[in-house]
Structure formats: structure tokens, C-alpha cells
Amino acid sequence: MKKxxxxxxxxxxxxxxxxxxxxxAETYTLTINNPTEGHSYEAxxxxxxxxxxxxxxxTQVLTNIVWGxxxxxxxxDNSTALLSDIYDAATAxxxxxxxxxxxxxxxxxxxAEAMADNITTDSETLDxxxxxxxxxxxxxxxxxxxxYIEAEKNYYTISGLTPGYYLVKDQDNSLAGEYxxxxxFILRVIKDETVSPKSSIPSVDKTINDxxxxxxxxxxxxxxxxxxxxxxxxxxxSNLKDYETYYYKFYDTLPTGVEYVxxxxxxxxxxxxxxxxxxxxxxxxxxxxxxxxxTINGKNVxxxxxxxxxLYPSILPTxxxxxxxxxxxxxxxxxxxxxxxxxxxxxxxxxxxxxxxxKGTTPEDVAHAFTFQINVDKYDADNKDKKLEGAEFVxxxxxxxxxxxxxxxxxxxxxxxxxxxxxxxxxAVDADDLGVVYGWTTDEDxxxxxxxxxxxxxxxxxxxxxxxxxKETKAPAGYNLxxxxxxxxxxxVYTESGDEVSVxxxxxxxxxxxxxxxxxxxxxxxxxxxxxxxxxTILFYVLGSILVAGAVVLLIVKKRxx
Numbered sequence: 001m002k003k004x005x006x007x008x009x010x011x012x013x014x015x016x017x018x019x020x021x022x023x024x025a026e027t028y029t030l031t032i033n034n035p036t037e038g039h040s041y042e043a044x045x046x047x048x049x050x051x052x053x054x055x056x057x058x059t060q061v062l063t064n065i066v067w068g069x070x071x072x073x074x075x076x077d078n079s080t081a082l083l084s085d086i087y088d089a090a091t092a093x094x095x096x097x098x099x100x101x102x103x104x105x106x107x108x109x110x111x112a113e114a115m116a117d118n119i120t121t122d123s124e125t126l127d128x129x130x131x132x133x134x135x136x137x138x139x140x141x142x143x144x145x146x147x148y149i150e151a152e153k154n155y156y157t158i159s160g161l162t163p164g165y166y167l168v169k170d171q172d173n174s175l176a177g178e179y180x181x182x183x184x185f186i187l188r189v190i191k192d193e194t195v196s197p198k199s200s201i202p203s204v205d206k207t208i209n210d211x212x213x214x215x216x217x218x219x220x221x222x223x224x225x226x227x228x229x230x231x232x233x234x235x236x237x238s239n240l241k242d243y244e245t246y247y248y249k250f251y252d253t254l255p256t257g258v259e260y261v262x263x264x265x266x267x268x269x270x271x272x273x274x275x276x277x278x279x280x281x282x283x284x285x286x287x288x289x290x291x292x293x294x295t296i297n298g299k300n301v302x303x304x305x306x307x308x309x310x311l312y313p314s315i316l317p318t319x320x321x322x323x324x325x326x327x328x329x330x331x332x333x334x335x336x337x338x339x340x341x342x343x344x345x346x347x348x349x350x351x352x353x354x355x356x357x358x359k360g361t362t363p364e365d366v367a368h369a370f371t372f373q374i375n376v377d378k379y380d381a382d383n384k385d386k387k388l389e390g391a392e393f394v395x396x397x398x399x400x401x402x403x404x405x406x407x408x409x410x411x412x413x414x415x416x417x418x419x420x421x422x423x424x425x426x427x428a429v430d431a432d433d434l435g436v437v438y439g440w441t442t443d444e445d446x447x448x449x450x451x452x453x454x455x456x457x458x459x460x461x462x463x464x465x466x467x468x469x470x471k472e473t474k475a476p477a478g479y480n481l482x483x484x485x486x487x488x489x490x491x492x493v494y495t496e497s498g499d500e501v502s503v504x505x506x507x508x509x510x511x512x513x514x515x516x517x518x519x520x521x522x523x524x525x526x527x528x529x530x531x532x533x534x535x536x537t538i539l540f541y542v543l544g545s546i547l548v549a550g551a552v553v554l555l556i557v558k559k560r561x562x
Contacts, residue, residue, distance in 0.1 A: 029159040030144070030168065031194040039183065040171040042142035043158045044070035046133055047108055047165040067108045068164050070137040079108070082136040086111070089132060098125045112165070127242055133167050134352050163191075169352060178360050181237065181349035200237035200317075201360065204250070204345045207231045208367040210464075212264055212324060219338070219368040219494055219501045222329045224462025225425070225438050228258060228369055232343055233269075234321035236308075241317070242351035245307040247359060250323060252301040252343040257333030258369055260301055261326040263294060268312060269320045276319055277312050301325065329371060330425070331413070331436040335461055336492075338368035338501050368501045372463045372490050374517050376470065378456035380479075381522040387456030388523055392474035394447040395437075397466060409447030411439040412460060435459040449473065465490045470519065479523040486510060488519055 032041055045068030051060045071078050086102055093099035101118035105111040119125050143166075144158040158168070170182040183197040207216035209229050216231045232250055240246060254260055266280040266288075280288055288294055291311050295302040303323060308315050333339060342364040349360035376393070380386035395410040413424070413433045421428045424438050437460055441447060450458045451474075469485040489508040494501055509519050 027160045027162055028192050029157055030161060030166075031192075032156040032158070032168075033154075033194065033196040039156065039180075040148070040174045041146065041156055041158060041168055041183070042171055043144050043161060044068070044137045044142050044167040044169075045162070045164045046071060046137075046167050047112055048162070049164060051163050062163055062165075065109045065112045068166075069143065070141045070167070071108075073138065073141060076138050078136040078138060082132065083107075083111070085132045085135065086129070089128060099128065124241065130167065131352055134169065137167060170350075173358060175349060175358060175360060178349075180360055181239075182352060182358065200239045201349065202237050202248070202345060202347050202362060203235045204343055204362050204365050205233040205235075206252075206341065206343045206365045206367045207233070208341070208369060212326070218366075218496065219370065219503075221370040221372065221465050221492060222333075223440070223464045224329050224331050224333055224371055224436055226329050226464070227261065228327045228329055229264065230325055230327060230341060230367060232321070232323040234323070234345055236315075236317050236319060236321070237347075238317045239351060240308075240315070243309070243348055245309055245348065247346070247348045248305040248308055248321065249346045250301075250303045250343055251346065252303075253341065254299040254301065254327060255339040255341050255369070257330055257339045257371075258341065259328045259330050260296055260299075261328055263288075263303070263323070263325045265322070265324045266292065266303070267322050268315065269322045271318045277314075279311065328425070329369060329462070331429075331433050331438060331462065333369075333371045333462060335371060335373045336503060336505050338370060338503070340366050340368050342366045366499045370492065370503055371461075372465065372492065372505055372517070373459065373461045374463065374468070374488055374490070374507070374519055375460075376450075376452065376456075376458035377518050377520050378452040378458075378476070379520065379522055381524045384520075384522075387452075387454070388476040388479065389452055389454045389456060390474075390476045391452045391456075391472060391479075391521075391523065393450045393458065394444065394471050394473055395450065395460060395468055396444075396447070396471065397440075397468050406442055407444070408440040408442060409444050410437045410460070411441060411446070412437050412448040412450060414448060414450075435461050437462045452476075463490060465492050470521065472521075475523060479525055482521070482523070486519060486521055 030043065032039075047062070047065050048068045049062040049065040052063050053060050066072075067079050071082060083105060086105060090099050090102045098118045098120075102111070102114050105114050115126075115129070119129070144161045147157050147159070149155050149157065168183075175182055181201050207218060207230070208220045209216045209231070210220055210222060210226065212229045214229075216229075220228065222228055230252075232252070234248065234250065236246075262282055263280065264282050265278075267278040268276040270276045279292060289311070291306045293304040293306070295304070305311060305321070308321075329339075343366075344364045345362045346359050347362070348357055350357040378388045378391045380388060395412075396407045398405050398407055400406070413422075413429050413436045415434065418429050418431055418434060423429075429436075435458070450460070452458055466489070468488045468490070470488060471485040472482040475481040487508075487510050489511075491506040491508065493504045493506060495504070505517065507514050507517055507519070514520075
């Protein structure tokens with residue numbers, strides 16, 4: 001009798017269940033609190049028996065235990081195969097494992113007794129046994145009447161269950177493709193009970209940065225042709241150990257304006273942020289290890305882990321899968337608008353299945369890349385409506401390197417390059433590329449010369465945030481050359497709302513705020529040399545008159561002396 005009571009206490013695989021005590025009723029109802037909509041449960045009777053009162057108490061227990069109708073019934077008997085698998089598992093188990101205590105079981109009664117004496121609730125051994133039971137239940141022999149109670153209550157009931165031990169699980173293939181996982185098998189003695197099953201699912205986070213080892217965030221800004229580094233952080237389910245194999249695959253989609261380059265790093269990260277195990281590093285590896293498969297198809301980037309247990313047998317649920325890959329911001333990038341990149345994960349979601357089993361998918365997570373533009377408006381200092389054609393500029397920014405200020409000059413796609421069909425990054429430039437900043441050089445002679453058109457305009461696209469300098473190298477005809485460069489600052493301000501990110505771009509010219517990305521640059525007309533009829537001419541006249549008068553005086557004096 002003591003062992004029968006122990007059976008009741010140990011065969012529980014749900015969190016939050018109350019102590020099992022049988023009431024005097026012919027059938028019972030299992031109520032499953034189900035906060036995640038979409039589960040469809042089935043109850044399979046593993047053991048059956050007789051309810052008896054404990055002498056002198058109102059407590060009832062199950063005795064005379066035999067196989068339930070899901071194991072043995074008319075036309076089928078799965079008990080021999082079930083006991084054989086339990087024997088194999090017990091033989092292979094470590095000497096200290098509770099599974100080892102099941103070596104001598106020969107029928108339902110001895111199995112139930114051995115489990116009660118040696119296996120505690122919510123243990124890995126009990127999980128393993130549940131998985132063995134699941135392999136040998138007779139398909140279609142689930143019992144009870146199922147009903148999902150929707151509305152505000154959101155729970156699931158299975159009613160009409162006779163006394164016994166039951167395996168309760170999700171219906172096969174009921175969660176394929178969902179962001180959910182199948183509930184762990186539940187072994188339970190039935191009376192009217194309410195339980196709260198818990199499933200565990202992975203998640204993925206996507207971030208971006210302009211350096212591979214920098215601080216990643218949901219958004220970053222770039223120059224065109226810059227390298228953007230994307231980072232996937234894949235989290236694992238807390239019940240990872242319940243799976244014999246675990247499949248994990250990233251699906252990533254790049255936006256217009258960003259082009260895949262290569263995978264950089266793939267590794268496992270511990271809870272402390274340190275690298276636990278490196279799978280791949282582009283600096284030291286030439287190909288992916290067996291079991292990790294990369295597929296690149298245009299804008300689609302996929303990375304498949306066939307089985308995490310095979311790839312790293314010491315993997316823990318607290319580990320994170322970190323993947324970093326590089327991409328290039330192209331000249332068709334959107335200006336001051338988010339170039340949104342998304343990723344989701346496909347994962348094993350049935351810990352009860354052999355092999356890969358069913359798979360679910362996570363919601364997408366996104367990261368955003370940005371780039372910006374400035375326009376130049378060249379006009380007469382005395383008449384803003386008079387636009388000046390033919391002014392020439394170079395654009396540069398400064399960076400301190402080894403305590404020395406280094407200037408980087410912009411290389412910009414010009415009309416001459418378009419006419420010549422110049423090829424950049426494997427593609428010929430066209431009219432849509434006019435004004436795109438495609439590179440930077442420290443050689444001022446190699447910088448692009450930017451000249452204003454008949455509207456006094458220059459447009460420059462594909463700039464990162466920061467401070468730039470516009471240096472005039474040739475003034476329009478009849479105007480003075482600017483003595484100092486114009487200082488231009490691009491200041492983006494980001495607003496986040498869930499996965500959405502928007503940007504407001506502020507601009508400063510010579511440290512003064514302005515309300516648009518158009519930089520006004522004025523030129524004064526030339527006045528270095530005196531003009532005809534001016535004071536210079538008068539001076540010549542006066543000096544000439546004095547010289548003439550002096551000559552006359554000298555002539556008169558000379559005659560008198562003679």
C-alpha cells in the first residue's frame with residue numbers, strides 16, 4: 001500500500017498540480033489551463049486499476065494495476081515492445097541513474113512499483129520514460145471527450161476519463177509551423193484535476209553595427225559602400241535537454257540598398273557573454289563545419305544547424321547562438337529612410353519526437369540601416385535668387401589617426417563617369433547614381449571635383465552622420481574664392497516604436513542650425529583690383545598734374561638762370 005501511495009506522488013509531470021486524491025466517481029475531468037491558444041491535447045491511458053480506500057481514511061489509491069487501453073487492447077498488445085525499450089534504456093544507463101532500477105520489470109504492476117520506488121517527479125528519468133511510453137501507445141486509442149473553452153477563460157478540458165495513469169500530449173502535427181512547442185508528455189493519475197503545462201520556445205534578436213566587435217543596436221547609419229555588420233542572437237528553449245536532436249535554422253532577408261558579403265563569425269556565447277565554443281571564423285576558416293549549411297540566394301541568407309547536440313554535445317539551454325555576417329551598403333540605398341532587414345528562426349518544437357520531428361517558427365526580428373544626403377545651393381551674396389554656375393568644390397571629413405589629423409576626400413559619381421559607363425563594384429553607373437558618394441581617399445588630387453550646375457546646385461547622397469567640410473577650389477567667374485571651408489554637420493535623431501524606427505535629420509552649417517539638408521553657400525563678386533573711374537584713376541590724374549607743374553617750374557627757373 002505504501003508503494004501504491006508513492007506511485008501517486010511520483011508520476012507527475014506538470015507544474016502547479018495539487019496532490020492527487022481520488023474521489024468516488026466513475027469518470028473524471030482534466031482541465032488544462034492553456035495560455036497559448038492552438039494546443040489540442042490527447043489523453044492515453046497507460047495503466048488502469050481499481051480505486052480503493054486507504055483503511056481508516058477517505059483517501060483512495062489505485063491498486064491491481066494493469067496495462068491501460070492505449071498499450072493493450074483488442075487486436076494489439078504493445079507491452080512487450082515497451083518493456084523491451086525500457087530494458088534497453090536501463091541497461092545503457094549509468095549505475096547511479098534511477099533508470100537502472102527498472103531492469104527487472106516484467107509487467108504493468110512491477111513497472112509501476114519500480115517507478116514509484118526509484119523515480120522522483122519532474123526528473124530527466126521520468127521524461128525519458130514518458131518518451132518511451134509515447135513510442136508504444138496505440139494510435140487513435142486516446143480517451144475522453146476534448147473541448148477547448150475559448151472566450152475569456154481560455155482552457156482545455158478532457159472529460160469522461162476512467163481512473164488510471166495517463167499520457168497527455170499535444171495531438172501530432174497540431175503545431176507545425178507555429179511559434180510554439182509541443183507540451184512535454186504528462187504522466188498523471190486522474191481525478192478531477194486542473195493543471196498548467198508549460199512549453200519552452202526559442203527566440204531571435206537582430207542588431208546592426210558599423211564594426212564587427214562594436215556595440216550592436218537596432219539601427220545604425222552608414223556611408224554608401226560602407227560595410228554593415230549584422231548580428232543574430234538565437235536563444236534556446238529551457239527544455240533543450242528533452243530533445244534527442246535539435247534543429248535550428250536562421251532565415252534572413254536583406255533590404256534594397258544592402259548586399260550580402262560573407263559570414264564572419266559563428267559561435268556559442270555563455271551567460272557571461274564569453275565565447276563558449278567557436279563553430280566558424282572567416283579569419284581562420286575557409287569552409288563551414290559539417291552540420292552547418294549556409295545558403296545565399298539573392299537577398300535571402302540562410303544558415304542551418306542540422307543538430308545542435310551533434311555539433312556541440314555540451315550545449316546548455318542558457319547558451320546563445322551568435323552569428324555575425326557582413327554586408328555592403330550599395331548606391332541604391334534609401335535616403336533618410338530605414339532599410340529594414342528581418343530574420344526568423346525555424347526550430348524543433350516537439351521534444352517527444354524522434355529525429356527532427358515537427359518544427360515551429362519564431363516571429364521576425366528586424367534591424368535598420370540608414371544613410372543621408374546634403375544639397376549645396378550656390379548663390380550671389382547680394383542676391384540670393386542669383387544662382388552661380390561653375391563653382392568647384394571638394395568634400396572631406398577629418399579623423400585623428402596616431403595623433404595626426406587625416407583628411408578623407410569624397411569620391412562622387414559624376415556626369416563624366418556616367419557618360420563613360422564607369423563600373424563600380426561590378427555594375428556600370430547610370431543617371432540615377434549621379435551624386436552618390438562611393439568612396440573616400442586621403443589623396444586630395446584623387447578627390448572628385450564637384451561643380452555647380454546652372455541652378456547653382458550640387459547633390460551628395462550616401463553620407464553617414466558626422467561633420468563634413470565643403471572646400472571651394474574654384475570660384476565662379478567674377479567672384480572671389482571662399483577663404484575657409486563650410487562646416488556641415490549631419491545629426492540624426494531616431495524614434496523607436498516596437499520594431500519600427502523612424503529618423504529626423506537635423507543639420508548645422510558652421511555650427512548654426514538650419515531647417516533643411518540644403519546648405520546655402522554664397523559668393524561675393526570680385527573687388528580686389530580698382531575699377532575704371534575709381535579713386536585709382538583720380539590719383540593718377542593728380543600725380544600727373546603735379547609732375548607736369550613741377551616740370552614747368554623747373555623749365556622757368558632754368559631760363560632765368562641762363
